[in-house]
Amino acid sequence: MRRLIRTLIPGALMxxxxxxxxxxxxxxxxxxxxxxxxxxxxxxxxxxxxxxEQQAGAQRKTTASTTAPVVREVDLSGLxxxxxxxxxxxxxxxxxxxATWCEPCRAEFPDLVRIDNEYRARGLDFITVSIDDVSxxxxxxxxxxxxxxxxxxxxxxxxxxxxxxxxxxxPRWAGSxxxxxxxxxxxxxxxxxxxxxxxxxxxxxxxxxMSNK
Amino acid sequence: MIKRYxxxxxxxxxxxxxxxxxxxxxxxxxxxxxxxxxxxxxVTDFKLPDxxxxxxxxxxxxxxNGTVLIFVGVQCPVSNAYNERMEKLAQxxxxxxxxxxGVNANSTESAGDxxxxxxxxxxxxxxxxxxxxxxxxxxxxxxTPEAYVLDSSNKIIYRGRIDNARNPSSVSAxxxxxxxxAMLAGKPVAKSxxxxxxxxxxxx
Numbered sequence: 038m039r040r041l042i043r044t045l046i047p048g049a050l051m052x053x054x055x056x057x058x059x060x061x062x063x064x065x066x067x068x069x070x071x072x073x074x075x076x077x078x079x080x081x082x083x084x085x086x087x088x089x090e091q092q093a094g095a096q097r098k099t100t101a102s103t104t105a106p107v108v109r110e111v112d113l114s115g116l117x118x119x120x121x122x123x124x125x126x127x128x129x130x131x132x133x134x135x136a137t138w139c140e141p142c143r144a145e146f147p148d149l150v151r152i153d154n155e156y157r158a159r160g161l162d163f164i165t166v167s168i169d170d171v172s173x174x175x176x177x178x179x180x181x182x183x184x185x186x187x188x189x190x191x192x193x194x195x196x197x198x199x200x201x202x203x204x205x206x207x208p209r210w211a212g213s214x215x216x217x218x219x220x221x222x223x224x225x226x227x228x229x230x231x232x233x234x235x236x237x238x239x240x241x242x243x244x245x246x247m248s249n250k
Numbered sequence: 251m252i253k254r255y256x257x258x259x260x261x262x263x264x265x266x267x268x269x270x271x272x273x274x275x276x277x278x279x280x281x282x283x284x285x286x287x288x289x290x291x292x293v294t295d296f297k298l299p300d301x302x303x304x305x306x307x308x309x310x311x312x313x314x315n316g317t318v319l320i321f322v323g324v325q326c327p328v329s330n331a332y333n334e335r336m337e338k339l340a341q342x343x344x345x346x347x348x349x350x351x352g353v354n355a356n357s358t359e360s361a362g363d364x365x366x367x368x369x370x371x372x373x374x375x376x377x378x379x380x381x382x383x384x385x386x387x388x389x390x391x392x393x394t395p396e397a398y399v400l401d402s403s404n405k406i407i408y409r410g411r412i413d414n415a416r417n418p419s420s421v422s423a424x425x426x427x428x429x430x431x432a433m434l435a436g437k438p439v440a441k442s443x444x445x446x447x448x449x450x451x452x453x454x
Contacts, residue, residue: 134447138327141450168447170416197414197422203445209285211410213393213450231392232450 105179106191110171113196117205119164122224129246130220131156131163134194134206137177138169141233142215146185148236149217153189156243163189168214171195221246286390289442293404296385298353298378301365308404311376315347316401316433318426320412321386322352322377323394324359324367326449331416332395333371339412339427340375348430352377355386356394357454383453393448399429399439407439411446 111119122130133149135142153163165187167178174193182191196202203212207229210216219228219242228242284291297307311317320336323329340350352375354364361379368377380386389398389409399408408429415421429439 136447139449140325141452199414199447200411200444203447210445211392211396212445212447214447215450232453 105183106187108167108174108178108182108191108193110174110195111166111192112194113198113202113205115192116166116194116196116202119166119192120206120220120224122220125162126224127222128160128162129222129243130224131161131243132206132218132220133163133165134214134216135165135167136169136214137167137173137181139214143181145215145233146181146187148234148239149189150185150187152236152239152243153187155240156247157189159247161243161247165189165191167191167193168199169193219243219246221249286388287398287406287409288390289406289409291406293389293398293400293406295404296388298380298385299361301354301361301368301377301379303361306376306378311349311351312400312402312404313343313347313349314402316349316399316430317404318343318348318350318430319385319389319398319400320350320352321355321391321394321396321451323354323356323449323451324363325356326394328416328448329394330371332412333373335412335418336395337371337373337375343430346434348434350375353380353385353391354378355380355383355391356452357381357383358452381454383451386451386453391451393446393450395448397426399426399433401433407433408442410441410444411448414446 120130120132122128131152135146137143149163149165153161157163165182167173169178171193174195178191178193194202199212203210206216206218207226210229210231213231215231215233217230217234217239218226219239221227227246228239230239293308295308297305300306308317318339322336336350336352343350352368352373354361354377364377364379367373378385385391389406391398395412397408397410397412398406401407408426410425412424412426413421414423414425425441425444429442432439
């Protein structure tokens with residue numbers, strides 16, 4: 038038994054070291070009160086929704102600066118437009134629903150950021166939808182995204198029809214967070230995960246959908 | 251010998267990973283003929299310990315006219331936003347023959363944690379510890395808070411949110427109370443399944 042423990046401990050330590058080296062820290066600091074807010078009407082104009090690359094590119098350039106990410110406010114119809122892939126047909130879409138008060142959401146975010154970094158240039162659209170209170174749109178939400186160095190287009194769902202929004206996304210989803218949905222290029226859900234993602238599984242699903250594009 | 255250690259390590263690692271992850275559902279959502287916790291299905295009797303470790307059962311806790319099972323959490327801010335409302339619900343309906351029963355199915359929260367939480371938040375209704383998520387799995391419960399209304403014959407007539415706003419002053423729809431009123435009046439429930447954002451139940 039002792040020998041077994043002696044064998045396991047170095048392995049566990051190595052694993053912990055690898056994780057700590059590769060993951061951005063998940064502290065609770067809420068900063069950044071300076072980002073712009075765009076209402077869904079503007080956000081979903083085709084000209085605005087389409088250029089994810091430009092948007093992401095612009096954000097990438099300022100990653101090292103102190104600018105916090107833009108968080109766009111969407112209502113139910115805005116969410117529907119987002120998921121309908123208007124102007125973005127032909128590209129798979131990954132959507133993560135989260136909130137700053139949701140611990141597993143915060144815990145999985147470094148993995149989501151890595152996956153975005155790995156796949157965006159290869160043709161994957163990835164958006165995050167926060168369901169925080171709208172009062173957090175200039176504070177907690179962009180503050181956390183900045184801390185995570187998240188560059189995926191970020192939205193905050195502000196609607197009195199949360200039940201309708203959940204049912205629109207997936208009639209079998211009760212609304213637990215985090216929740217991650219992968220749509221293929223035709224807009225069909227091909228993978229979903231409720232709870233903290235398993236990065237390997239998600240990567241495999243993305244690889245599959247990208248190869249079928 | 252080394253192979254055996256490696257195997258043990260891999261097994262330990264995979265178990266830890268499984269414990270940390272959530273529910274994985276097929277994209278097409280198929281779960282079989284009857285979805286767990288479906289409206290109209292009957293909840294057969296179950297036994298679970300309360301927060302003192304004493305075994306309780308549905309048959310011993312159910313109300314004469316119905317039962318409300320609410321999956322709750324100690325650390326979930328959404329569930330915590332409803333502490334006072336859940337207690338008020340329990341008090342309002344106890345005299346009308348409907349018992350409210352809390353269920354803590356989070357593997358990350360012990361019975362002791364839940365008991366201290368109930369005491370500090372003045373929750374007087376019974377709370378059960380669903381070790382191994384047996385009840386949560388049977389009912390298909392996914393988040394906290396998530397409520398199930400069982401009629402006097404333990405048939406599920408409502409599942410979903412308590413009301414439509416975390417902030418009590420913003421509430422404009424109280425589907426759980428509406429369902430209870432309909433049940434007590436012998437009428438059908440208008441909205442029998444209403445999702446809401448909440449915390450994922452941490453399965454063990």
